[in-house]
Amino acid sequence: MDKFLWLIPALPLGGFLILAFAGKYISRKAVAIVGAGSICLSALVMFAVGGAFLSGMPENAVYTQTLWTWFEVGDFNAKITLSLDALSLVFVFAITFIGALIHIYSTAFMEADRDYARFFASMNLFVFSMLVLVLADNLLLMYLGWEGVGLCSYLLIGFWYEQPANGAAARKAFTVTRIGDAAMAIGLFMVFQQAGTLVVSEIGANASAIWQPNSTSVTITALLLLAGGLGKSAQLPLQTWLPDAMAGPSPVSALIHAATMVTAGVYLVARMHTIFALSETARLVVAVIGAATLLLAGLTALTQYDIKRVLAYSTISQIGYMFLALGVGAWTAAVFHFMIHAFFKALLFLAAGAIIESLHHEHNMFKMGGLKDKMPVVFWTFLAGAISLAAVPLVSAGFYSKDQILWYSWSAGGGNAVLWAVALAGALITAAYTTRMMILTFWGESHTPIGHLPGRRMTMPLVVLALFSVFAGFIELPHNFGHFTLFSDLLHPVLPETFMKENIPSEWLFQLLAALATLGGIFLGYYYYYQKPSRIENLRRNGLVVQLHRFWFSGWAFDALYDRMLVKPFIYISSINKKDITDKLYTGIAAITGDMYKLLSRTQSGSLRWYIMGLVAGAILILGIQIML
Structure with a gap:
């Protein structure tokens, strides 16, 4: 089946070309069939190729297919070569399967939009670019896909370009991520200068011979690659673009957050783990940035009114958990949480889109309310995503993926008590803002009348994603739950075992503390927003609380800081120099x-x-x- 590997990215590319050149001349039904059908076919090919791949492991742990030679300069030649291993298979599964559900949902959500064909053309190109990124066997081809997802994010965030704010959000995303991309490009030059190749497998096999452990060169190389990941995955200090990216349609938000651009940084660090493994400093930086980001974004989500901005900051926080796991050396835990997060975050964004459309494009949660009985399918599916985001013990997939990260943040070789405490605090905050979001949206009095209910093309993907958000976690149980490790066993040929400290306390204790943190967060949200909402009004009269709320609401004033330190000086110098x-x-x-x-x-x-x-x-x-x- 490896000879069909090329079809996985080729089908979305074909859909893009048809819609880009002929989209204006075909009917909306044909646009929907081409746009959604190409991604669905790609997902079917993925299942066929992936099934053959899994049945052949571990004897045939990599599928490789060289399509053509891109260019040759002296001794250097760059090839268009696709490579499928266990790590890329996980990402390809999320990109195509979840991408297909988002496209099906979009056929109804965007049906009334005048630029129907342009929307699906851009979405197909987005999926194609992400597939190139994760299937590339060399860093140069990966960088092509990397820049492709940056272009598509610009096209889709600013899709409704008639509104100036949307265009500004698109430009902001493009500019901020470009900072990380420039650093990453320098990192690729350093890799080639030191390793003499950009082929990922060759770099991984020879990394210990190329770089001395903890040397300056390997640390700088790893940090430059990390900078690229921080930009795409919206981690400190390059996180400011993602909340504004909510200007795009809700299916775009779902695709960016769950299956494409935001997860690219996680893939890059996991794919280049052999370089990061040689630098304790680089791993520590990854872990600290992840921990700081998850805490900052979680507190910011507590203060937001716009339901999509809550979910945006939630994504920044959950990606922070993945970076924390990567930093402590828990490679498989990071990838496992990526997959579970893809299910429940796509579900939450699509359900939020259904709510917003039904309430005449209202985004403010305080103007919603009373939807539990009026939109039962959306309520129950949103609830499934919410309990997974909050990591409710035992009954949600998010519990099993986040529990691993909390455990390894203490017990892994790079873990410590501070990282664990921050991750635990983040779990409490996540449960609190998730409960707040559920109560404000679905309980209480109705503040906005419902225009129309979503149809089957919008609710069917929600039901499928809800099932995965609840049950997908059972493929990787904790060590003390029977140690069923299908996911770790799958990734073992690609990612190394997590190095564990000796003489660590019982995992049961850490799971109990994690469960108490989640339940405590749910109780706080319930108490302040359902049982005693008057307490919130009393808090708002406290000057210190008001100032703190304003600070968190602004995203810890990062935009104001960058505007004062970078944007205004640049404009001033440009005006002098013009x-x-x-x-x-x-x-x-x-x-x-x-x-x-x-x-x-x-x-x-x-x-x-x-x-x-x-x-x-x-x-x-x-x-x-x-x-x-």
Whole structure:
């Protein structure tokens, strides 16, 4: 089946080309069939290729298919080669399967939009670019997909470009992620300069021979690669673009957060784990950034009114958990949480989109309420995603994936008590803002009348994702739950075993503490937003609480800080420099050209006598020159 590997990215690319060139000339039904059908076919091919791959493991742990040579320069040649191993299979599964559900949902959600074909063309290109990123066997081809998802995020975040705020959000996402991309490009140059190759498998096999453990060169290389991941995955200090990215349609938000762009940084660090494993400093930086991000974003989510911004900050926080796991060396735990997060975050965004559309595009949770009985399918599916996000013990997939990270943040070789305490606090905060979101949206009095209920094309993907959000966690049980480790066994040929400390306390104790943190967060949300909402009003009269709320609501004032330190100085310098010597040179050339035009235009008087005189004078001049010669 490896010979069909190319079809997985080719089908979305084909859908993009058809819609880009012929989308204006075909019916909306045909657009939906091409747009959603190409991704569904890609998912079917993925299941066939993935099934053959799994049945052949571990004897055939990698599928490789070289399509053509991209270019050759001296001894360097770059090939369009696709490579499928256990790690990329997990990501391809999430991209195609969840992407297919999002596309089916979109056929109904975007049905009334005038740019129906442009939307699906951009979505198909998004999926294609992400598939190239995770299937590339070399870092140069990966970088092509990396930049492709950046382009598509710009196209889709600013999809409704008539509104200036949407265009500004798209430009912000493109600019902020470009900072990380530039650092990553330098990192790729360093990898090639030191390793002599960009082929991922060759780098992984020879990493210990190329770099000395904890050397300056390996640390700098790892940190440059990390910078690229921080930009795409919206981690500190490059997290500011993602909340504003909610300007795009809800299916775009689901695709970005669950299956494509935001997860690219997690994939990059996991894929290049052999480099990070050689630098304790780089791993510590990854873990600290992840821990700080999950705490900062969680507290910010507690203060938001817009349901999509709550989910956006939630994504930043959950990706922070994945970076924390990567930093302590719990590679498989990070990838496991990625997969579970993809299910419940896609579900939550799609359900939120259904709510927003039904309530006449209302985003403010305080203007919702009373939807539990009016939208039962959306309520129960949203609840499934919410309990998984909050990691409710035993009954949610999110519990099993997040429990691993909490456990390893203490017990893994790179873990410690501080990282564990931050992760535990994040679990309590996550449960609190999730409960707040559920109560404000579905309980209490109705503040906005329902326009229309979502149809089957929108609810069917919600039901499928809800089932996975509840039951997918059972493929990887904790050590003390029978140690059923299907997921770790799958990734073992690609990612190393997590190094555990010796003489660690019982895992039962840590699970009990994690469960208490989750239940405590649920209780706080229930108490303050359902049982005693008057307490919130009392808190709002406290000046310190008001200032703290304002600070958290602004995303810890990062936008204001960057605006003051970077944006305004750049604009000021540009305004001074706009008439420098270079501009004067080109302005002078333009002025001379203009003057010559005016001079030559005088010869076009419209008088026939002057034209004849000019011809005669020219003829006499030419004859005179010839006689003289």
